[in-house]
Amino acid sequence: MHEKLDYTLLKTRLKTDVKVQTEVYNECYKKVYSSCLRILNDVHYAEDFMHEAFIHAFKSIDSYRGEAKLSSWICRIAINKCLDHLKKRKVKIIFSDNWEAENGHVHLFENSHESAEADRIKYALNQLPEGCRLIFNLHVLEEMDHATIAKRLDIKEGSSRAQYARAKNKIKEILKTERHG
Amino acid sequence: MDEFEKYMRENEELFNNDEPAEGHEARFLHKLKQADEKKAKSAVDFWRVAAAIILLLVLAASVLIPRFNSPQDVQYSSMSLSDVSEDMANVELYYKSKLAAEYEKIDDLSKTDPLVKAYLDEIDTLNEEYQNLEATLYKSGTHDKVVLAMIENFRLRLALMEKLEAKKLNKTNIDSL
Numbered sequence: 035m036h037e038k039l040d041y042t043l044l045k046t047r048l049k050t051d052v053k054v055q056t057e058v059y060n061e062c063y064k065k066v067y068s069s070c071l072r073i074l075n076d077v078h079y080a081e082d083f084m085h086e087a088f089i090h091a092f093k094s095i096d097s098y099r100g101e102a103k104l105s106s107w108i109c110r111i112a113i114n115k116c117l118d119h120l121k122k123r124k125v126k127i128i129f130s131d132n133w134e135a136e137n138g139h140v141h142l143f144e145n146s147h148e149s150a151e152a153d154r155i156k157y158a159l160n161q162l163p164e165g166c167r168l169i170f171n172l173h174v175l176e177e178m179d180h181a182t183i184a185k186r187l188d189i190k191e192g193s194s195r196a197q198y199a200r201a202k203n204k205i206k207e208i209l210k211t212e213r214h215g
Numbered sequence: 216m217d218e219f220e221k222y223m224r225e226n227e228e229l230f231n232n233d234e235p236a237e238g239h240e241a242r243f244l245h246k247l248k249q250a251d252e253k254k255a256k257s258a259v260d261f262w263r264v265a266a267a268i269i270l271l272l273v274l275a276a277s278v279l280i281p282r283f284n285s286p287q288d289v290q291y292s293s294m295s296l297s298d299v300s301e302d303m304a305n306v307e308l309y310y311k312s313k314l315a316a317e318y319e320k321i322d323d324l325s326k327t328d329p330l331v332k333a334y335l336d337e338i339d340t341l342n343e344e345y346q347n348l349e350a351t352l353y354k355s356g357t358h359d360k361v362v363l364a365m366i367e368n369f370r371l372r373l374a375l376m377e378k379l380e381a382k383k384l385n386k387t388n389i390d391s392l
Contacts, residue, residue, distance in 0.1 A: 052247070059243060067239075068231040081235045085243045089250045151222075152229035174223050175230055202219060 041100050048095045055092055062105040063088075066112045072171040073116040075164065083119065087112035113176055117186045158208040162201055169194050170201035293349035296365055303362065310369035317376035324383055334379045341372045 047054040066087055070080035091098070091108045098107055159167055169187075172178045173194075180198070184191040223230060297304035324331045345368045352361045 052244070055247065056240070056244065059240065063235070063239070063243075064233060065231040067235050068233040071233050077236060080233075081239055081242070084235065085239075085246050088243065089247055092247070093250070093254070149229055152226055155223065156230065174220050175227065177224070202217075206219075 044104075045095050045098065048092050055088075058104065058108075059088055062108055065105050066109050069109050069176060070112050070116050072175065073113065073168060074119070075167075079116075079119070083112055083115050087115055090115070109176075113172075121186075121188070154209055154212065155205065158205040158212070161208050162204055166197040166201035166204070169197045170205075173198050292353055293346070294353040295349055296362065299352075299362060306366060307369075310366075310373060313373055314369070314376060317373065317380060320380050321376065321383060324379070330382065331379065334375055334382075338372055338375050341368055341375070344368055345372075 044054070048058065063084060067080055067084045070083045070087075071077065074080050074083065087108055091111050098104065102110070159170065162170065169183055172183050172186075173180065178186075180191050180194040183189075183194045187194070296307035321331075326332060326335065345365065348361055348365045348368060352358065352365070355361060
């Protein structure tokens with residue numbers, strides 16, 4: 035609904051109109067919450083940061099240029115807040131490097147319902163150690179490049195790439211085991 | 216981008232469907248209300264502080280500005296005779312040129328001579344009074360009494376200068392005897 039609203043009118047109403055704010059919230063909360071949860075891996079923190087991101091977005095709606103979808107813009111605010119939280123709280127992100135690389139080619143999506151496949155990938159993602167799961171999520175689902183990830187997490191760009199590759203192989207390994215098991 | 220990334224990005228909505236705990240919307244609206252109240256309160260506080268600062272500045276200015284008003288400041292808020300009318304401009308020009316000529320004539324007098332010093336002090340006092348009269352003229356508008364007082368001031372200064380010059384001539388004559 036909100037994407038169809040006149041851009042300027044939407045911005046004006048988003049500042050003060052609780053009804054429009056609620057509509058935007060209901061339309062975008064899942065995407066924002068999922069992003070927060072993927073980064074923080076804690077339902078309470080994820081909800082808090084999701085709420086903070088919406089309030090921040092409504093308050094600073096003047097800086098929204100309309101170049102991205104409103105939901106993506108709010109999501110970006112939420113991601114930044116979550117990453118700042120990790121940095122501020124000095125949350126130790128453990129990056130694993132002792133996995134065996136999986137070289138076998140896995141056809142993930144053959145003859146399977148996409149929703150079920152997505153659930154399996156999510157299950158596999160949850161099996162990953164924190165560090166590489168975070169990097170994988172930031173790169174694939176939040177579409178951050180490795181240079182940005184490295185900067186935000188205070189690691190080397192090469193580490194980000196390596197962790198991502200390991201995460202991908204590990205997911206494939208988990209999925210293969212699950213399918214054959 | 217490999218098959219894996221492509222699949223996840225193309226089916227983004229399947230990975231963005233997590234549901235927060237029940238009551239999340241009510242909790243959000245509560246936080247939103249609190250944030251609005253805080254914003255409104257800080258806006259009120261801002262204007263209160265701003266009003267207090269403005270009041271303090273006005274009070275400080277009203278107390279301090281008169282104290283720092285130097286004669287130089289007065290010059291900027293004064294009017295000369297030439298601002299009154301063309302005739303008065305001629306009067307002012309006449310006296311100023313006469314006074315300048317007299318100053319030149321007495322320039323070589325010893326400023327430490329008590330008699331000369333007394334004359335010069337009197338002329339300085341009249342100068343200061345003249346500046347005050349210019350300020351008064353600016354404040355009161357072209358008031359006849361002020362204009363007359365200014366002319367009288369010029370006349371007195373010129374008379375003193377002429378007397379001083381006469382004493383100089385007298386002294387020169389005595390010295391030459």
